[in-house]
Amino acid sequence: MNIRLRHDAIVRILRRNGTATVNDLAEEIGASRRTVLRDIGALRDQGFVIHSESGRGGGLQLDPESVQTTTRLSVTEVFALIISVAAMRAARSLPFSDFADAGLAKIEKALSAEKVRDLRRLLDCLYVGQLSPKQNISDLGLIDPALLPAFETAFLQRLHLRFHYRDVKGVETIREVEPQAMLILPPLWYLVAWDAAREDFRYFRMDRISKPEIVEGTQFRRRHVPFEDDVCPFNEMPR
């Protein structure tokens, strides 16, 4: 077994069991005691806080405050994942074990097959904290990570974005808009955009947007988004 996989496994087992002895770990992983101890050292070097107690009934314990993960993902992957996972975490408190088992299929479609292994490991490693009451995954609407690349480009480079939008009644229209702002109301993300055809601002729920595409050569200027603020004015450039 690979060193990375072993590190992941150790963290996962510690998170699952709460506490484990070096011998337990060695046996479950299929490596020698010496190797496990070396791995523990490496994990500590990486910043994991692992408590240990000698003697009978002793063992290793991962500090519950340690939110760290062993998995390292590419930027694109993490961007997509953060949004999905944050949405889920926010939607209801639910343990990721459930998510990993039952809800994975939903994300598997969005991410390419090779990335799924990484994803599963990420979820295995993620800190679950106080999340408690179990929920049915199928209730949740995720933001489709496949939308993000086109979306991000349009948003950041200020290019017109064309997409299909399905409204509350299920009616689908095609929109061409200037993406002006994002509004995050967990678990939902909204796009705040100027609708050129309607000459007004519109709010679009991200999970109802499909087939987004950039309209080339249509750079626009930022508009003053009509939100009022009594603390500080919007659209002001930072110092």
Place this chain on the structure above:
Amino acid sequence: MNIRLRHDAIVRILRRNGTATVNDLAEEIGASRRTVLRDIGALRDQGFVIHSESGRGGGLQLDPESVQTTTRLSVTEVFALIISVAAMRAARSLPFSDFADAGLAKIEKALSAEKVRDLRRLLDCLYVGQLSPKQNISDLGLIDPALLPAFETAFLQRLHLRFHYRDVKGVETIREVEPQAMLILPPLWYLVAWDAAREDFRYFRMDRISKPEIVEGTQFRRRHVPFEDDVCPFNEMPR
């Protein structure tokens, strides 16, 4: 030289030079031709699209569409980075080379020293695309990544957040709020929160928030954020 560093170096050189021969790479990196060819193979397996041409004047070329990065970061790191980088990209179009050289110090303070190496590599690898006019980095206000952990927890777990807030006039107050929504108006991020003391919603510019801390044992319910929408109502749960 480590295999990871070599992969990073290859991608970086290809991005920089546009095209390079295997021998060029081998010499610059200080590895054998055989090893470089093996690395190219590995990078292709990882999904990098690398074109090649035989004969004089031939060589390797990284597909400009290939936005991939070699660096893999932890979730926390990437979360912080994405926001900073997105803010910068959005603020003005500016080449990351500048950013890496001049603006790095600003981020170095926020991230721990060990992570800076990763960060520099990330920036080296990032796809720069059409970014062109140079800008003075010091103009830009970044969201301090150090704020994020406390902030994220409060936001997602619905806990009260206490922080110092400096308003337009520079007056600093201490606030205790219920974080309800995020509003992204590039390059600025706003926190939309219910201010318990003032019994009303307030907007806080992220870069004016300091010393955020979670107020334990103060879980709140989501409120209906007073934004109107004619496309679909807010705060509606996704299907």
Place this chain on the structure above:
DNA sequence: TAAATCGGTGCCATAATTTGGCACCAAATG
């Protein structure tokens, strides 16, 4: 056409790294 350049593959010995076993220490427990 011939020579040179350049990517690409297979093979194998050598170099480097990782792993496992062993001895042994310190702390805790019954």
Place this chain on the structure above:
DNA sequence: CATTTGGTGCCAAATTATGGCACCGATTTA
């Protein structure tokens, strides 16, 4: 005290990475 458990140093064995070499095919240039 014997036992359990974490932890370290050391070294040989196993595993993996590397470099050199021969050689192929494509392309360019003379």
